[in-house]
Amino acid sequence: MGIKGDWKVSDPLAEGLSHEAREVSARVRSYARSRLGLQIPDSKVRDVLLRLTMAARDAGFRDAVSYAGHLFSSDGSEERDKVLASVLTVGETYFFRDRPLLEVLETTVLPEIIARRRKETDPVLRLWSAGCSTGEEPYTLAMIAHRFLASHPDWDFSVLATDVNDLALARARLGRYRPWSFRSPVPAPYEKYLRRENGRRRIGPELRRKVVFRRLNLAQDDYPSPETQNMDLIFCRNVLMYFDPAVRTAVLDRLHRCLADGGYLVTAAAELTYVDKTCWERIQFPRAVLFRKKWEKDPATASGSSLGARASGLLSRTPLSSNEVRVPWVLKWKESSPGKATDQPEKRPWNLSVRSLGTNAKRHEPASHAPAGCPKTPGIPVSRSPMEPAGGFPGDQGNGEEPVSERPRESLSEEDLQAVMSRGELDMALERVSSALEDGRIPDEVLRRMVRTLVQGLSNAGRRDDALALLARVGEQRKLDPAYPMLKASICCEAGDREGAITAYRQALYLDASLVPALLGLGTLYQTAGNVEKARRCWVKALKILEARDPEEEVPDGEGLSVAQARALFQRLLEGGETARPGARLPR
Structure with missing residues (x-):
């Protein structure tokens, strides 16, 4: 199978690929760029080849190389788009995200x-x-x-x-x-x-x-x-x-x-x-x-609207006179008992002050977001979304209360952290998470998610040293939690630090010997280092752990992968697959 141009591997962890696998990856990356507009970085090559290998076995082919040869031939052209789109796009999504x-x-x-x-x-x-x-x-x-x-x-x-x-x-x-x-x-x-x-x-x-x-x-x-x-x-x-x-x-x-x-x-x-x-x-x-x-x-005059020259309504940045249009209405959802919402709406005028969802509230003056014609009455409570926790999101400024900045700071929430990071204020996010860590009031599971979010943000911004320093501080306080060495292993893999990643995976497995994702990552690192025997021991152990579990269960920390899917993955690896990438997540 010939390809045009040269393909060079710059990923320091990709040197274990065969020449044929490199040719396949070059062709797949070229397809991704020309047909889907996707950039496939060197660090993701093994992820792509692993998913292609799994698709190959499902389709009855021996490996990714033979399957790619079929897909890029005239016989496989009809299924090429369907198969490669599924291989190259793996969505991470869930209900009521953000x-x-x-x-x-x-x-x-x-x-x-x-x-x-x-x-x-x-x-x-x-x-x-x-x-x-x-x-x-x-x-x-x-x-x-x-x-x-x-x-x-x-x-x-x-x-x-x-x-x-x-x-x-x-x-x-x-x-x-x-x-x-x-x-x-x-x-x-x-x-x-x-x-x-x-x-x-x-x-x-x-x-x-x-x-x-x-x-x-x-x-x-x-x-x-x-x-x-x-x-x-x-x-x-x-x-x-x-x-x-x-x-x-x-x-x-x-x-x-x-x-x-x-x-x-x-x-x-x-x-x-x-x-x-x-x-x-x-x-x-x-x-x-x-x-x-x-x-x-x-x-x-657009679309028959009569809201006037500032018809942008609730989000308009220019105050309007109170006699331009009739005040519109929005639902105010009641709660018949604590934690139990009803479907019976109560009509209330819009509040002119947009709900303050965090400590940045002073940017949003009441009139600046008023719909046309609404009177300036900041004392009217805003309608509360059923998605909002009882009592509001931590850090909310209620109507008629003192400014947030004058109240004692509440414990950091995930929404607070996402807001700070969405503004690109990574230093502020780092400071807030560090303070929350010292405060000790955040539940372990919430802290894990927040640290993971911040570590990923720091890493994406090229600040891996800060990410590793944060993990070191968290690890000192949460010495028995394997989630943090797992995060460290991922960061080390991205940086090409094989030994650091191996050490981190081993630390995670010392704390929890049943961590299937850690066994996948450690085995893959051993494999790319040429130590096939150690890699196989990791994968055999993972398979034994999975065989004792219900096939319909989800693998803990496995990104939604079922036990049955994970079993198939490790069986394929043990059959001779060479396409797992160090630091990879379990693919769906």
Whole structure:
């Protein structure tokens, strides 16, 4: 199998690849760049080859090399896109991810859209999850929209969910999920949309009908289309970061054209800097950032709106007189008893002060986010989202209370940390986590997630020394927790520090000898160092651990991988596979 050009491995942990495997990886990376617009860094080569090997065995081929030869031949051209898209895109998603953002959506963005478009002849909210993976995000949006529109009987909604991965879309259409997809607890009012089936949960048929799944390659120039035009809201999170710069710019331009005037784009925090502010208005909340498409025509006449020259409504940055329009209404959800929400809405005027979700509240003056015509009455309580914990998010500033800065600082929350990191303030995030560590009030599981988030952010910013220093401090206080040496092993692998990664994996296994992901990582490091016998011992041990467990169970810290899938992985490795990457997560 010949290829054009040279392929050089710069990953210090990739030298164990055979010549044939290198040729396969070169061809797959070329395909990813030309067809999907994806950048596959050297450090991810072994991840890709491992997933291709698993796909090869499922298709009846001996290994990744023979399977790639088939896929890139004329006989395999029809299945090439489907197989390689599933190999190259592995989504990490779950229900109600990033609750502060979803609360802003429910209590601020959706009411603004309804108010701005209330005189249109087509009262339909159009939402799009671009890069929807296995469907958790679009179903979450559908739940929020369905419940919100209960107070607007004349309105309907639709959710378009697209992805390039056909296998992920097939799972999404089933709407059936393992517990790992619900690792962020479902707020009580939304439980009604879910049904329990044999240890899993399934989306109810009414909601499934509201979500349309389509295959769409964002890197290709086949949209805007009738189905993707005039969107009110587009979620495109953790997708842009994988495109090369030219493709990313083109994708953002097409998404901009797909939105209606005043429509919103939501990206991941790590993608905020990609969005060109010349054609987008950045809307900054204390714990969330959205981008709004600037009006291409006068909003006073656009789409039949009569909200006036500042029809941007709730998020308008210019105060309006109180006699321009009638005050709109939004739901105030009651709780009939502690922890139990009802579906009976109480109509209340919008609060003119956007809820302060963190210590940055002073940026948002009450009038600056008022819908047209609302009187300046900051004393009116804002409607509370059912996603908000009882008593509010930690650090919230209540109406009429003293400023947050004058109150004693509360224990750091995950939402606080995400807000600080979304603004790029890594030093502040590091200081807050260090203080929280000394404070000792944060539960172990929450601390693990926060440290993992910050370590990944520091590593992505090239600050691996700071990440390792943080892990060392945490490790001193949490000496019996294997999660932190596991994180250290991952950082060492990314840096090419084989010995550091081996030491960290061994420390994790000393604390918990049943950690299957640690056995995978350690075995792979031994394999690439040429110590096949040690690698096989790790994988045999992992297989024995898995054989004693229920096949339907999820592997602890295995990113949603089932025991049955993990067994198949280790069996393939023991049969002679050479394609696991040091530091790799268990692939789904």
